[in-house]
Amino acid sequence: MKYADMAVPSRALHLWRYTPWARIHPTKVSEVPDANDVQFDVLEGGQLIEGAPRIVDGDDIGRVFLSELGGSAWTMETDGQSDIIHLQAVTSGENAVGHLHLVMNHDVAVVLHLTGQSEWAGLHITGTVNANVRAAFGLVNELSPKGKLLHCEDWTIGRDATLELAGLSIGGSRCKSDVRSRLTASGGALSQAISVHGSGQRHVDHHIEIHHDVHHTNSSLNIHAACDDRSHSIATGLLTIAEDANHCDASQVFKNLLLSERARAEAIPELEVLADEVSAAHGAASAPVDQDQLHYLLSRGLDDETAVALLIEGFMQSGFSSLENKALVDEIQNRLAMHLERELEG
């Protein structure tokens, strides 16, 4: 289906309730504007090859739109030479769009650092984790504070393969992320962790879909959002377990730390379980700073500002504690620590 033939999605839909299409579209919803290429570069390890398959979900307006915008397209097939690969994606101009396809053939961590000054950025990442591979991918969104971002990801996880996905959202003013993973063969596992830092009027919307198509697949999702000022974080999760996909184990946990009276956070897990013999759990919690934790730190000589900053950092860092790829976690946690230090310094 072409974008011009698609109706603007209704806000009644789960996916578009909190960030309507008009708010994330770069111009008028009827337009497909010109866009610059997102500039992809390898910072360490690996090699990019120009061109990428355009995987489009015919029903999803975001993916169709990103496809029609064009932009740069690159593929990376891991070659087993590095434990960690650092990629950079830089946006520029009014609008910028890029596509990245990752083929994970080896045990490796790939970190994509997204930066740039464009007013609007579109990023579509697709990836395959092949059989018996333990792969990890992290996206660090460090866009300029005024930028808008539409970000889609689509992953396929093969037999006995493991994918760890990390997302650190600390850039951009309005961000819509739609990340979908599909466990297509038995023994597949996904661990996904996302931390969001909301400040000013930042609006961050994560929609996470995890589909267990077959039996004996596992997944876990942890989203931690720390919201200050008038920021707004939304996390919607859709977990599906197909009929006959027995012996699956899935969990989703959403935690929000509310740091001001005007900060808002929504956490909406949704489960569609059609198999009988599965374990599927979800939980959500929103709360201000824990006063017992704060008192403990104060009693150790930290002043209020330092203590709260440490609690925020701890809250956000702990979102990644479910991930086992140390190289990925260290990189993401270092980026987070640097970001929070800069914020503290004003």
Place this chain on the structure above:
Amino acid sequence: MSVTDEVLRVENLHVSVDDTPILNGMNLTINRGEIHVVMGRNGAGKSTLASVVMGHPDYEITSGSIFYMGTNIDEMTVFERARAGMFLSFQYPAVIPGVQVGTFLKKSVQSVHDEPLKGRAFRKELNAAMATLEMQKSVLSRYVNDGFSGGEKKRLEILQMLLLKPTLALLDETDSGLDIDALRIVAKGINSVAPQAGCLIITHYQRLLDHVQPHYVHVMIDGTIVRTGGPELALKLEEQGYDWLEEPQEVEA
């Protein structure tokens, strides 16, 4: 006795929580180098005493005062008290996911001692303290109290005390939940701090006193001290319980 020997003086302290009186005319003086033990039934106000001395905001002082090193500290914030040399070992230390023990210790020591940490000197001191408490170095990369056993939490409390070198150490049931070996190790930590500090140990059990020799044992009932004695008082309480203490008496340490 010189003024500087007095570490803590609690004068006729009345404290409430949500309009419920907890401490009712508490008097206690602790000098440097003294170990005071407070015992009493559950609900007698022992932990409240420790918390209010440390400045917990949930407790309201309705009358009376607390003096630390000769200065009234009623208006001091919690972190100011910590920086002044007061330390509370919590009965239930907070769990702080995402904050590594090593990071936390550095920030705490830096805050209390108000000077930049010298890396090598700090590591040396930390290693020595951890060796005293027979702690594994791997604890430094774990999150504060996250997934810790009861004994590990109490050892971490004592480790902090050793590094912060307080002038007043308040230990709220630090011996609870410890096995015999852990009790001995924790006692070693207390004994190493005690000569330079005033210590207030809150406990239910005499067994800690096999390893830590107190100067005074106080019994609290209904928010005030009703009896003060030496270590023999703890032994008597262990044997006879609290029922024989029917008539409260005013005693100053």
